[in-house]
Amino acid sequence: MTKPISLQDYIDGIRSSDKRILGKAITLIESKKPEHREIADQLLKEILPFTGKSVRIGITGVPGAGKSTFIESFGKYAIEQGKKVAVLAIDPSSSINKGSILGDKTRMEELAKDQNAFIRPSPSSGFLGGIANTTFESLLICEAAGFDYILIETVGVGQSETLVNDITDVFLFLKVIGTGDELQGIKRGIMEMADLIFINKVNPKNLSKAKMTKTELTRALQFITPKEKNWKIPVILGSALEKTGLDEIYNKIEDYISLKKKNGTFLETRKNQAQKRFEFWVREYILERAKNDHLLENSFMEHKKNASELLSNPSSEASDFVKKLLGK
Numbered sequence: 001m002t003k004p005i006s007l008q009d010y011i012d013g014i015r016s017s018d019k020r021i022l023g024k025a026i027t028l029i030e031s032k033k034p035e036h037r038e039i040a041d042q043l044l045k046e047i048l049p050f051t052g053k054s055v056r057i058g059i060t061g062v063p064g065a066g067k068s069t070f071i072e073s074f075g076k077y078a079i080e081q082g083k084k085v086a087v088l089a090i091d092p093s094s095s096i097n098k099g100s101i102l103g104d105k106t107r108m109e110e111l112a113k114d115q116n117a118f119i120r121p122s123p124s125s126g127f128l129g130g131i132a133n134t135t136f137e138s139l140l141i142c143e144a145a146g147f148d149y150i151l152i153e154t155v156g157v158g159q160s161e162t163l164v165n166d167i168t169d170v171f172l173f174l175k176v177i178g179t180g181d182e183l184q185g186i187k188r189g190i191m192e193m194a195d196l197i198f199i200n201k202v203n204p205k206n207l208s209k210a211k212m213t214k215t216e217l218t219r220a221l222q223f224i225t226p227k228e229k230n231w232k233i234p235v236i237l238g239s240a241l242e243k244t245g246l247d248e249i250y251n252k253i254e255d256y257i258s259l260k261k262k263n264g265t266f267l268e269t270r271k272n273q274a275q276k277r278f279e280f281w282v283r284e285y286i287l288e289r290a291k292n293d294h295l296l297e298n299s300f301m302e303h304k305k306n307a308s309e310l311l312s313n314p315s316s317e318a319s320d321f322v323k324k325l326l327g328k
């Protein structure tokens, strides 16, 4: 049997960017077992002084927009500029669409080989199915290991954009070239979250169409208040596959971060995110406690059953149950 990894082993491994230990530390963080949780919490406390220094970048776009390809190319470009790059994925669809995990692994093969890169594929089960989303805690592990850029890929479905927006400093929207009709289909929510837009798969043949898409997007953006004052959301043309536009997007990201730091909004946003995160964990822990409390277990099931059989309001049942939980 292999010797279990001690807390100190985790800390040393993370601090020396040992990819094997990094992977194991993230598995530990993702675990729901109480004994793992405890050591995971200790680990997060120990590494706290080494976190916070990276730029956290969220990348979204419809399936097939080229997110993984972009991350591979952009990641390599950033490494050439002297950065260390970690890649994480939020993929609520992964439990349904298992193929995309394998696809991502092969697509980012080259980046994965680089000693200045670390890639963590999507969690093996969708957290929307009940497993807590621990991407933020994984991100902290990568920061403590000294990664400068943390890229987080998300899928353009469901709540994943909001989740990524709540843990990143920069939100990049990858757009495929489209007609005006298609543009109307863009969810307004995504446009409101975007700090930068990259129109992907541009080549000499479709350049004029791409420029039209850019004009239309720029027009649509006029009606949207950017998250950041004094920031005009740039729309950049390029190709992840042919590696064009990468320098431009890289420079814009750096400009954006400098602006946010100068305005004080960099830290402010992170503080607001941390508050939300705190509330998220309070909900998680209360629910977990409620489910595992033997004295209250029956009561939990009873209230849940009443709600599920449509006998009463889910909110009233929850409220009654929480009163019992806290009054105990």
Ligand SMILES: Nc1nc2c(ncn2[C@@H]2O[C@H](COP(=O)(O)OP(=O)(O)OP(=O)(O)O)[C@@H](O)[C@H]2O)c(=O)[nH]1
Pocket: 061, 062, 063, 064, 065, 066, 067, 068, 069, 070, 100, 103, 107, 155, 200, 201, 202, 238, 239, 240, 241, 242
């Ligand atoms: N021609 C061209 N093809 C591209 C470009 N970028 C990506 N592709 C192709 O588009 C397809 C989808 O790319 P992915 O990177 O897997 O897209 P994705 O957004 O990560 O997709 P999901 O993870 O499934 O949501 C692949 O076949 C890529 O090779 C590009 O710049 N030009």
Ligand SMILES: [Mg+2]
Pocket: 067, 068, 069, 100, 104, 153
């Ligand atoms: Mg992908």
